[in-house]
Amino acid sequence: MASASEFAWSKDFAIGLIGMGDMGKMYARRLSQAGWRVMACDREEKYEELVQEFSDHTNIQILKNGHLVSRASSYIIYSVEAAAIGRVVAQYGPSTRLGAIVGGQTSCKDPEIKAFEEYLPSDVDIVSCHSLHGPNVDTRGQPLVLIKHRASDESFNKVEAVLSCLESKHVYLTAKEHDRITADTQAVTHAAFLSMGKAWHANQQFPWEISRYVGGIENVKINLMLRIYAQKWHVYAGLAILNPEAHKQINQFAKSTTELFYLMLEGKRDELRERVYAAKDKVFGAEGSPKWAEKPLLRDGVLDRFSLGKKPDASAPPLPNNHLSLLAMVDCWSKLGIVPYDHMICSTPLFRLWLGVTEHLFRTPGLLDECLRVGIEDNTFRRDDLQFTIAACGWAECVALRQFETWRERFAVTQKFFEPRFKGAVEVGQAMIKAVLESSKD
Numbered sequence: 001m002a003s004a005s006e007f008a009w010s011k012d013f014a015i016g017l018i019g020m021g022d023m024g025k026m027y028a029r030r031l032s033q034a035g036w037r038v039m040a041c042d043r044e045e046k047y048e049e050l051v052q053e054f055s056d057h058t059n060i061q062i063l064k065n066g067h068l069v070s071r072a073s074s075y076i077i078y079s080v081e082a083a084a085i086g087r088v089v090a091q092y093g094p095s096t097r098l099g100a101i102v103g104g105q106t107s108c109k110d111p112e113i114k115a116f117e118e119y120l121p122s123d124v125d126i127v128s129c130h131s132l133h134g135p136n137v138d139t140r141g142q143p144l145v146l147i148k149h150r151a152s153d154e155s156f157n158k159v160e161a162v163l164s165c166l167e168s169k170h171v172y173l174t175a176k177e178h179d180r181i182t183a184d185t186q187a188v189t190h191a192a193f194l195s196m197g198k199a200w201h202a203n204q205q206f207p208w209e210i211s212r213y214v215g216g217i218e219n220v221k222i223n224l225m226l227r228i229y230a231q232k233w234h235v236y237a238g239l240a241i242l243n244p245e246a247h248k249q250i251n252q253f254a255k256s257t258t259e260l261f262y263l264m265l266e267g268k269r270d271e272l273r274e275r276v277y278a279a280k281d282k283v284f285g286a287e288g289s290p291k292w293a294e295k296p297l298l299r300d301g302v303l304d305r306f307s308l309g310k311k312p313d314a315s316a317p318p319l320p321n322n323h324l325s326l327l328a329m330v331d332c333w334s335k336l337g338i339v340p341y342d343h344m345i346c347s348t349p350l351f352r353l354w355l356g357v358t359e360h361l362f363r364t365p366g367l368l369d370e371c372l373r374v375g376i377e378d379n380t381f382r383r384d385d386l387q388f389t390i391a392a393c394g395w396a397e398c399v400a401l402r403q404f405e406t407w408r409e410r411f412a413v414t415q416k417f418f419e420p421r422f423k424g425a426v427e428v429g430q431a432m433i434k435a436v437l438e439s440s441k442d
């Protein structure tokens, strides 16, 4: 792919970034390092601070606002909160340079595209993007969605050339396809981890301090839950509430959780088994024709190293858990006719791990049966499962009612509970993701 210096148009070609938060800054650094000229802004009150921060980046010029960025740039990327995109595009869109290309980095494309269509001049091309990873993840090899919404081939090629310096894997989708797939790979995946955090919080426990929560699958649950609660609330709220496709999925996840939990409480062993095995066949393929690859997504033992807690007896296997969250996930996919492997094109590191542990549970001989046995016979996890069910329903209701403020408060109170443990835990989670991604490359 061509670089900045190979293009004649690059001399006059500046890239504009509106919104210099975590993702905007990451893009600014990566694009400028590749030789592109970047014009960037955040809110006007952050101007001085940003000028200081980027004073030694000669390729990055900080401007006071989005009008100035829009007037001076040939390709403008909006990297603001998803809920703010309408307001921000309404403000700066009309200042867009004649014939420029505009795109957005928000996690949900429906409101972004609507805003572009409504507020951008008709001579402007629209090519949106979405890096499917957080700002601290190595961009190389990660999916980068490109949406050619209203653009000439020439404009689209320019965008591809610019973003090629991220060395991500380009995925070409429409805005609608993007939202449908990310409702699964992001919104419903996050709903599961958000619910785990709420359940542990409700029971006032740091799970890694309890021996029943130490071991492979448990490490993934804990580390990813902490990773999500350590982030900004608006990223997760935006991609769930604003994505029209996500509501159905989050609602089904809550329904699946509730119905499976009822079967466990009522001791309906056969019904539970039948339902879970039917879901397994639908999602992972029937005996003899599996949908999973020959090699498991997760390599055995890779997760055990990333524990925040210590088992009293390090060599003992993890305590059996009924893994309600994982059973509910597969039930949810089954009810909605989703084959998660089809969504790997839009997978985040988090989704790959989530699918990895789910697959592990369903394909490791004996593990699923043990899970179902525990679900019926063992009360050890009942309190947590009850709170998990309540939490899943709470998130679903909040999303369905589009309650941003309630969502923020629900998130913030649990974030505060876990906050003293973020330091260290987030690094362990990061190392776990890195190790799993590297091991799955082999």
Ligand SMILES: NC(=O)C1=CN([C@@H]2O[C@H](COP(=O)(O)OP(=O)(O)OC[C@H]3O[C@@H](n4cnc5c(N)ncnc54)[C@H](OP(=O)(O)O)[C@@H]3O)[C@@H](O)[C@H]2O)C=CC1
Residues within 6 Å of the ligand: 018, 019, 020, 021, 022, 023, 024, 041, 042, 043, 044, 066, 079, 080, 081, 082, 084, 088, 105, 106, 107, 108, 130, 131, 132, 133, 134, 135, 232, 234, 235, 238
């Ligand atoms: N974080 C992640 O892992 C990922 C996020 N995304 C998406 O990227 C977008 C940005 O996310 P992220 O960088 O994490 O969020 P941040 O909150 O870190 O950044 C957004 C920035 O935009 C600023 N902003 C708001 N209004 C304006 C305005 N009128 N003019 C200029 N700047 C403005 C915000 O200021 P203020 O805070 O004062 O409102 C903030 O600094 C979101 O839509 C998110 O969904 C996509 C992939 C990954």
Ligand SMILES: O=C(O)C(=O)Cc1ccc(O)cc1
Residues within 6 Å of the ligand: 106, 107, 131, 132, 133, 134, 227, 235, 239, 348, 349, 350, 351
């Ligand atoms: O932490 C992770 O891996 C994430 O999943 C972060 C994330 C958040 C929002 C996005 O739109 C994309 C990625």
